Amino acid sequence: MTSWVETLKENDFTADASTSERRIQVSLTGTADLTVKTQLDRFLRAVHTEAQRCLAEEVTVDVRQLEFMNSSCLKCFVWWISTVQEQPGEGKYRIVFVSSPSVYWQRRSLNALACLANDIITVQA
Amino acid sequence: MPEGSTLSFGLQIQPQSRMVSIVRRFVEESFEKLVGDPEAVFRVSLAVHELLENAAKYAVGDKTGLTVHFESNGSAASIKLTNETTPEHIVRLRACIEEIQSSKEPFALYQTLMRRTFGVQDESGLGLARIRAEGELNLSLEIDGNMVTIIASCLPVRKHSHD
Numbered sequence: 001m002t003s004w005v006e007t008l009k010e011n012d013f014t015a016d017a018s019t020s021e022r023r024i025q026v027s028l029t030g031t032a033d034l035t036v037k038t039q040l041d042r043f044l045r046a047v048h049t050e051a052q053r054c055l056a057e058e059v060t061v062d063v064r065q066l067e068f069m070n071s072s073c074l075k076c077f078v079w080w081i082s083t084v085q086e087q088p089g090e091g092k093y094r095i096v097f098v099s100s101p102s103v104y105w106q107r108r109s110l111n112a113l114a115c116l117a118n119d120i121i122t123v124q125a
Numbered sequence: 126m127p128e129g130s131t132l133s134f135g136l137q138i139q140p141q142s143r144m145v146s147i148v149r150r151f152v153e154e155s156f157e158k159l160v161g162d163p164e165a166v167f168r169v170s171l172a173v174h175e176l177l178e179n180a181a182k183y184a185v186g187d188k189t190g191l192t193v194h195f196e197s198n199g200s201a202a203s204i205k206l207t208n209e210t211t212p213e214h215i216v217r218l219r220a221c222i223e224e225i226q227s228s229k230e231p232f233a234l235y236q237t238l239m240r241r242t243f244g245v246q247d248e249s250g251l252g253l254a255r256i257r258a259e260g261e262l263n264l265s266l267e268i269d270g271n272m273v274t275i276i277a278s279c280l281p282v283r284k285h286s287h288d
Contacts, residue, residue: 071252104167
């Protein structure tokens with residue numbers, strides 16, 4: 001049963017998140033650039049707050065339709081990953097990126113994010 | 126496009142954030158049709174995007190000059206971005222590019238900068254480090270008064286006689 005939904009639509013960027021029991025599904029599409037950095041930051045903070053509330057085990061982030069992400073938006077993910085990594089005990093959860101091999105930025109950028117916290121991040125292609 | 130030929134273009138644009146993705150897509154779509162290496166096209170378009178965003182954030186004035194040169198086989202490329210900026214930004218830019226140039230392990234520096242800029246809202250240099258680490262392009266800086274030109278480039282792959 002889905003109990004929480006968060007949606008962001010700005011320019012050609014869309015982000016959706018929903019909870020099902022102790023799992024959160026996030027989907028990002030379009031282009032994450034300077035024009036949506038503030039909104040993405042707020043969105044990820046909302047996802048993290050919900051993950052803490054429902055004691056999430058895992059957050060899946062589907063980026064297969066995300067055409068591009070700039071370094072400012074990558075910084076939003078650095079904040080999120082670092083924050084999760086600092087959580088004690090049940091506050092920590094796994095982040096799984098679902099990526100597309102045909103979108104070239106994803107392999108290199110997601111690898112860089114994964115190297116920040118191999119213990120909590122998985123990248124699926 | 127004939128093997129070994131060079132494709133190039135130049136643009137004068139206003140350094141506005143809403144222009145950045147438009148220009149990146151233009152570069153991607155133009156070169157994808159002409160260059161046989163989509164990953165090389167991505168590396169160039171990544172550099173174009175990050176450099177233009179730097180200009181959108183830190184340029185003074187309403188003109189930014191972008192030139193892109195590309196070997197048709199993807200073996201060499203250079204991206205030059207010129208704009209006016211503040212003396213304070215030039216100091217930070219010079220330090221950032223010197224740090225990137227002096228690093229023997231670009232990916233390790235990229236990771237260090239990611240951790241260092243955690244929670245930092247202002248200038249981080251992460252975009253330039255990304256060009257070096259993910260785009261595998263060398264960075265250099267030319268300064269003329271308050272005009273700065275950032276050059277991201279990769280050298281041609283040398284073919285040895287026994288290849």
